[in-house]
Amino acid sequence: MTKATALENKAQSNVGLYELMIILNPELRESEVTKKLGEFEEMIAKSGGKVTSKDYWGKRALAYRIKRKDDGLYMVYNAEMPASFLKEIKEALRIDKEVVRSLVIRLPEGHVYTKFDLTYVKEEPRKKDFFVKKSSGSMANTSVKHSGPSVMAKPEKSEDKGKEANAVDLDKKLDAMLGGNDLKL
């Protein structure tokens, strides 16, 4: 086929590559899903389009609630469709009660459908002792890093001093305090 004829064909049919994404009601049964999707495929075929690739994702959690639904059945089509047919299928998708949401976009020429890794990564909830653990760890690190006298070491020294002073010094101090005339009991 020469270039000129190819261009002519394109102008006549006005066909482009489109991607259809449909989110269906998650409460549908399998048979109902296949029936519903069959209807759309028939519509595309009737209009003179051609489905180039299908990808059924199955049930998937929505990022936010739509029409009181937390999940959706995802289906992705890549199809060559005439431009005049777009209005028709968009209207059909809008009216349909089982379709939660839909999307029709134009793809660049020669686009090949690629499957992506769609595993849902949940952010782990913070543990209760998350902050406590981190703070204790940082304290230990600081005590090692400091070249000067650390904060942790000080109370130990004072305790040692107290033990030594217990026998003699404390008695003297107490006597001084009790014997003095400052305390007016």
Add this chain to the structure above:
Amino acid sequence: MANIIFSTNQKHPVGKRRCTFCTNQIDHIDYKDLKTLRLFIDGFKRIKARYYSGVCLRHQKALSNAIKLSREMALVPFVTMYRK
């Protein structure tokens, strides 16, 4: 698509920054490619500014369109703490 090479680029001066999509030679940014989109979304689920990600203007525009499409199809949230 293989795993893309990603760097935050922010430490480099403006002249030496390289767009991640230019280096990986990605022409068409897909709205279904959540692994790459996640790199350009904030902790608050906002689109990161070009200043932080180092993406070139041409790709930033395509990227923002892709993120907005995936938001519309509930693949990526608009905001955090919507539920749960």
